[in-house]
Amino acid sequence: MAANNFIGQMEEQIFSAQVARLARVTGSTPNIAFIKEMYYKVKEQYLEELKKRKIRLRALDGARLDEIVSYLYYYHLFHTSHLPADVTVKLEQNEGYCQRLVRDVAVYIVINEHLNVEKISNTSVYSPEIAAYNMACSYSLFVLGSLKGEDRRMNGINNLFKKSMITIKSVINLLAAGNSCDAVILWRHLHELECVLIVLNTKDDELFFQYLKHMEYFNMESSPNAEELGRRLSEECKAFGVKERNAFINYGWMAHIPEFREGIGKEYRLNFKEGLQKFAGQSGRHGAYSSASKILHPSAWVVTIRDDKFYNFTVFELYRSLVNIVAQIKSYVERYRNCSANLTECDNYRRSIDSYLAMIAHNNQIIAAKYGKKK
Known part of the structure; x- marks a missing residue:
């Protein structure tokens, strides 16, 4: 009896902790009494679904409490997050909705947790090479999140750094x-953003505002100011002597950099390889970018390459990208440190992040040894 009471208390505590965590990460305020009532009903229905499908589980192979709560929580959030509070209350009192919730969630758990065919992976979120990347990004996001203020450039660059992390x-x-x-x-997309960040963060403040203004061209067709934007685009193309309209839409913001503008048609072109990537000092990595581009479209080439080759490629290129982006974050944090709500962490960022990068570099040496890849 005492054992049952202890287990019941543990279940209550884990349930409460998981609901609190989900409320925090989703920014929602759940009806805890409703979630708890549905939790116990889902547990019963889950066992019924297992019997119905004649699934016999080994000890401890059943769905975990946190998994059940998560499936349930997000199901209810999906169906109610867009509704007024009074409508949500009525829905929680609707027997039909409650029955459907219990049935659907139980089936989701049985199929996804017990009939799912998972792809074999040579790593995990708990593996050092993944955990170290996660740590470096999480810490960078924490420091970036401490910077608050009205400076539009600071906030805009901050959002781009966050997107990269x-x-x-x-x-x-x-x-x-x-x-x-x-x-x-996805690394290919990251590398493009990496190059944008290198250029924007190292040039004068005005370039960021030109970049922001230039982004309006991407939504020109659906913009209520489409006619005005079209006229402005034509004038800019003419002013910079650019004939390729699409090329200017993609990379024309760089024409506001004097040394780039003077080199258009000579040293630079309005494209990624001979424009943005080259100006960002990343031409040496175009081979990797080009290889990643081949994978965008299914082909026999993609099918014949083993997964561990893609894994190796990504791990090492990702490290190079992270090092470049972190270098920019360091100078950014130093510039705007006085806008931080946590000056200590800002001041410690350079030293702390370097130690995390060193951990990733160490892990990469082990990966290189495992797969016979030279650094």
């Missing part, structure tokens, strides 16, 4: 799930 997290999550081919494709 979140993209790196997405790349490593793909690697951890065994989707190394998709990780290569």
Whole structure:
């Protein structure tokens, strides 16, 4: 009896902790009493679904408490996050909705957790090479998040840095799930953003505002100011002597950099390879970018390459990208440190992040030894 009480108390505590965590990460305020009531009903229905499908589980192979709560929580959030509070209350009292929720969530858990065929992966979110990347990105996001103020450039560049860190997290999550081919494709996008950040963060403040203004061209067709934007685009193309309209839309913001503008048609062109990538000092990595571009479209070449090749490629290129982006974050944080709510962490960023990068470099040496790849 005492054992049952202890287990019940533990279940209550884990349930409460998981609901609190989900509320925090989603920014939502759940009806805890409703979630708890549905939790116990889902547990019962889950066991019924297992019997119905004649699935016999070994000890401790059942769905975990946190998994059940997460499926349930997000199901309810999906169906109610767009509704007024009073409508949500009525829905929680609707027997039909509650029955559907219990049935659907139980089926989701049985199929996804017990009938799912998972791809074999040579790594995991808990593996050092993934955890170290996650740590470096999480810490960078923490420091970037401490910077607050009205400075438009500071906030705009901050958002781009955050996007780069979140993209790196997405790349490593793909690697951890065994989707190394998709990780290569996403790294390609990251490398483009990396080059943008190098240029924007090292040039004068006015360039950022020109970049921001230039982004209006990407939504020109759906913009209520389409006619005015079209006229402005034509005038800019003429002023800079550019005939390729699409090329100017993609890279024309760089024409506001004097040394780039003077080199158009000579040293530079309005494209990625001979424009943005070259000006950012990353021409030496065009081979990697070009290889990643081949994967965008399915081909026999992609099918014949082993996953560990994609994994190796991504791990090493991702490190190069992270080092470049972190170098820019360092100078950015030093410039705007007085806008931080956490000056201590800003001042420690350079030293702390270097230690995390050293951990990643160490892990990469082990990966190189494992797969016979030279650094």
